[in-house]
Amino acid sequence: MAEEAMPAPPSDKPVYRFAPSPNGLLHLGHALSALLNHDMAKKAGGRFLLRIEDIDLARCTPEFETAIYRDLGWLGIEWEKPVRRQSEHFDAYRAALDRLMEMGLVYPAFMTRGKVKARVAAHEADGKIWPRDPDGSPFYPQDDRHRSEAERRVLIGRGSRHAFRLDMAKALRLVGRPLSWMETGDGERGEIPADPSLWGDVVLSRSDAPSSYHLSVTVDDAGQGITHVVRGLDLFEATAVHRLLQELLGLPQPIYRHHRLLLGADGRKLSKSEGSTGLAALRDQGLSPADIRRLVGL
Template sequence: MPVTPSDKPVYRFAPSPNGLLHLGHALSALLNYDMARASGGRFLLRIEDIDLARSTPEFEEAIYRDLAWLGLQWEQPVRRQSEHFDTYRTTLEQLHAMGLVYPAFMTRGEVKARVAAFEAAGKTWPRDPDGSPLYPEDDRLRSEGERKALMDKGLRHAFRLDMGRALELLGKPLTFRETGDGPQGEIACDPAIWGDVVLSRSDAPSSYHLSVTVDDAVQGITHVVRGLDLFEATAVHRLLQELLGLPEPLYHHHRLVLGEDGRKLAKSEGATGLAALRLQGLSPLDIRHLVGL
């Protein structure tokens, strides 16, 4: 895939247009913007709308409106993931040619039932850092003939990364460089804790892991500044970068803005939405103070 080189630091803010921006988004956007300006770098906006069912033009327009109100300026044109599905398909085919991708047919309900039956016997099913159970190995162990037969029947499926084979092919430890609010320095990471991650779904030609890795490379992102909730996911992104021969950015995972319940903010919490706060008479400077900048 073509990669955009840059002689300046390149930062990006990459929201999904499936809800209104809140204070947590404001912190991330402002940090990216401030760090880009302080370093004489570039600030890009990317719309992560691979989930066509939940993304809407109204929410996308609201993103532009809220960021402009905060005083942010970004380069044009804005990269919209829905306009680059062919790029993600091509990357998926590259991984498939390396023998690292397989079709996965189990539904969420089937996985849930399998895990429940397993744990009913007093055993513990392995889970990823987000608490979701790792995908069973059934589909990974199928023969090519079995896979083809199921696909020929039109059975809905996702495509998953064969994590064990990918790590075997990589053949070396993985690390990433971190400057954020958690652990800093050269961080050792193990993508195996995520199991066989989804690379594309039946309703979208890409997953978050695949598209964000591709986009950061294509846009020449040198500094990835995002919330600490994505710290562990960096292991998957570093693995994909190494497998695909893509550049490694510097990572900065920042603190999260928490609600009154101590949990990170959600788009459904209207009271912390930027549009609602603007209507209450708050200024962009007030928002900076609220997020601790």
């Protein structure tokens, strides 16, 4: 039986979480986010949870997961057990996807990345502008959104690989009112208008992954009873999609805090490929947890 995507019972204490992916080693940017969440939970007398976002089974490994535990423990961070691992909750994501399907808000999308890229390039070669989301990725073409059910059944029956996408226009019509979220972070503050349409028809599930980041993080936060989401400013705009999914699925809305990003020498946010900022490398160089706090500005 599919695991229901139901919210956890309300907590009388604030609940924070740190949710890394075990597809590389943690760096200073992760340390900032983990320490902020841990410190805020402790100061508020709340709970601090750890979630392992290992939905990408091709890139996530047990070795990297073990390294996450080691690095966080070295920083002096303690978390409640058991740890929630996304790979153990595929049924919950499928249940949420099924609910959206029953509402008529999801369609199978058959175009490959290569075909989408070619379509966009041909369109822009004529001097026209193709809409893009806040991350700069082109909107998915509308071909599959307008296919008949009969066409979809034929393609799926042939074994055509496909993702499932949210029909954004239909979803917004169903909600029927403006959305917003409460922001307490390092940029804008207060009630922030949420415009999910800026993202186009977002992916909810792929042929090679049972859930997208947008769907799984929304289900996970509700399932763990998260009251305060503290994460980097690079996810500020994505909150609009999460608010839409919360409304559609009847899930509670956390308070959000998007914190500053740590940038590398090239001016870009730190990545797991930059070994010099990795916590393990810095520890091997003799740095202490207090040094890490100083380096991240805490």
